Amino acid sequence: MIKIDNVSMRFDEIQALDHVSAQMQNGSIFGLVGTNGAGKSTLLRVISGVLKPQEGSVTVDDKPVWENPAAKERVCFIPDTAWFYPNATSLGMMEYYHLLYPRFDVKRYQEMLAKFDLDPRRKLSTFSKGMKKQVSVLLGVCANTEYLLCDETFDGLDPVMRQAVKSLFASEIMNRDFTPVIASHSLREIEDICDHVGLLHKGGILFAKDLDEMKLRIHKVQCVIPDAALEKELHEELEILQYDKRGSLLTLIARGTRDQVLRKVQEKQPLFCEILPLTLEEIFISETEVAGYDIKNLVF
């Protein structure tokens, strides 16, 4: 488990992280979302030991990460901009990673290079941005570390590759102790893969929760209630987070279990009533509004 405890980072005038606390459980995919400049990359750098927090601490499996190879060998960091040493090839980088990460799976790496159709002997400087991203993801995955920190990893990958990488992560989780932490500025990019999500805003983490748990407590209902008085009653009885009426069709996002929400609606004798699946964005609305923020200004 990665434990972030009250971490603060300030770059001159800018408060990049403001007393951030979170936990990233093993065996799940943690999504770190937030706008540009929210502090996602900074948090990942702190977790990977690149930056030393001015306050607080980060531990990886109870070991402090700063200047501690024993903790850092459990973490591999794929930064936003992949860098390879001059004239490096995929195989050259493999040798370097193999030197530093003894559990590096050379065989798998070579197989994956072939699957992703990446020439192992070609200079990486001639690769496109997306290809470099693929190489760095493969290096990170094959390093066989328990935690893989991915900063905007899907940025620059085409949809096919994006899906392939997601599948790769899923496969790794299935086969070994693997916990990817994926930072992204777009909820839509990670909503289908993350189990846990943390929302960063202006250096502070607004919340970090289990996605399924959140889904159980918020529901989206579409219905038609002919009686205006009953409709008004429904408004008062439900904790409505979002309300939209087009003609006679009402769309509500309300807090509560599926049964609670459905029962309240049906008591108002609707002509039509249906629970709709929530997007990650819609889930966030409720949580951020509780925290006093307008989610539309934060993420979308």
Place this chain on the structure above:
Amino acid sequence: MTSKISFFKLARDEWKKLTWVTALFGIIFGLLLPFRVLIVMAGESRYLDTIHGTNLARLSRYYWEQLGFGHWEVTIFVIAAGAFSALCAFGYLHSPVKLDFYHSLPIKRRTLFAAKIVGSAFTFIVPYVICQALVLLLSVVYKVTWAAGTAELIASTGFGILQFLASYAGTLLAVMLTGKMLTTVLAVGVLGCYIPLWYLLSVILGEMFLPTWPGRYYSNWETALPFSSPWMMALMSDMNCRKSLVNDSWQMVWPKVTTVLQLVLLIAALLAVSLLLYQKRKTERAGCAIAFSWMEGLIKIALVVPSSLFAGLAAYELFEDSMAWAVFFILLFGLLGGLIMEFIYRWDIRQVFANKAQLVFALAVSFAILLVFRFDVFGYNTWLPEKEEVAAMALRNGYDYFGDYRVWVPADQESHEWDTDYLETETIDPIYEVAQYGVDFLSDKERPQEQWEEEGTALTEAEIKYRLKSGKEVYRRYTVPLELVTESLGELLEDPGYRERFYPIMRCDPDRIEYVNIYLNKGMRKELAKAEQQEQDSGAGNADSQAADFKNPDSEDRTAALKDEKSESEETRSAGETNEESELKEKESTEKTDGESESEETGSDGETGGESELEETEPFGETGEEYESDEETESPGETNEEPNMETGAEYIAAGEYSEAKYAADIELPSPDDIELPPQTGETAEEVNAASQWYNDSITIDGKEDIRQLVEAYRKDLLSMPYEVVTRYSGREGSLDFYIRDRDDKVDYIIDYASYGVNKDFTETMKLLKDWIARESVGMNSSLDG
């Protein structure tokens, strides 16, 4: 996780990443070492065994001359390689992207630091050692192998690696302090030049505003300069290694153990500081000008102050001591400097006015320094302790140079730093009087120094040391009349003990003197030759035996001798042709000469008897001045309206003090004193002979001769008045002693000192007389031992 084995793998990997640097160094050092030597040897070996060519020994000399210690042309590249290698290895610290990569790796920073150093050091060590090995291989090819040379080559290779590391470590420090490549390069420049910059500034300030400042030679700055930066230390460590040709083979001087230790300590200290900074350095400062934000203000102030002061002082000098211009320039250049610094820090033209308080502070410091020096706020120039506070004093005529005491005295007496330290005496009254005069003289507004000079008063600079009873030591330099210093020194030198301390030649080991050049004016030479001729005439057998002692006069000397004789006879003929005029002037001249000189000459004449009338009546003056009057009789065609300023006294009388110093220094005989050589002829021999006429000296370089001369001169010196010995006087001759370094095994001259001589130096004259006679011509000669 990172075991020892993986560390070396890591270092090897770092080296592998810098393959291109290794290749670059391979090309550079390949050209500098084996290729260069190959070219030289190929050129020289063409002449091997040919009639005009070189022999194998000479070829060997050519070979070993190219190698080993003391080759600054290679050292410069070694130092540049160190800086370049450090920049390549640690350039990643300037890039946030690269830092993300390196600092996320599961290794400690100190491990990465060490691996980078080891890896990048190999970029130099491998090609450098290979190139030196190739050079050594050439010695086998050309059959010039030499065990001692091989040992030096190996040692110099190791020393080259140390120099590389010193430069590397210095550059590494600059990298650690900065966050951008541009500022790293600037930081290398600043670290390299900052101490010399302040040294220069202190010299300018002292010379501009502190007339009593004893000068840069009394400052520790001078000795600190070789240690002013890692690059300077690396360079100077090699500069002190020399090689000289002794007995047709190269004698080498290896670096001293202390030099090697200094370099090792420097490297260790710089690497330790760099590692500390690396661990303290924040990754997020990559891309910022300075890695430690708290340093920005300090660096800005530290650079703006000297740069604005330089500008202010330049303006002060340029605009004829105008304080207004100085202040304006300080303001202008301080402001510009501050803005440029802020621009370098922020890289944003809109933020150049940030941190105004720092700029204001820097300008205030600059102004304060200028004002303190300009108005002598601390009373430096007028400081004079009460006589009761002074335990001892020392006085030295600033225009004198009897040798650097630190060099000349025996090693066991080498405990002081400055010349005046050796001259301390508790007889302070005569010196205090000079100091008092100097202070009063400086503050005498009604009669400034210029007026003294216009009046023709000879001035000199008196270097004075005060040792106070509190233990404090203070040095000053005062401009005072020469006569005052001469009197004071004369008084002090009445004490024979002090006299022995005063002249370094009294204490030096004669074996360290490599050779002595003897300069005599024409009158003295003739007098000596005449006296010797008399002796020879009276006992030919004795002269023959003396001549047998004379060793190996070379062919050039013989040619010069013949020319000299020829000239002598021509001069005599010339004198005969204008006999009437000459006699008239001789008469006038004789009347002008003092009684003592006259009586001496008469005595001399009586002894020589058969000499021409001209030579018989030639007075043997005490000084050049007297001799000049004599010259009127020798050159009847010349007018004497223009002053013939060849001696120091004459220049002083004319108010040309710098010229006086110069004249005294080189001690050229007057052109009128020298028998003119034949007109420059067509042949090389004639040209050579003519040129030698002006190089009017005898060189004594035989060990026994030198020892005899030094002993004789010491005896004479004990009883001679100071005025005769000082070069400030128009003396009749001088002995220039050239001395070797105390620890040197080779003939490397590190200092020379000029001592006056005249006919009253009887012991010395006795030797010179013999030598001159043996040489036939007296001058232009070398007396090999």
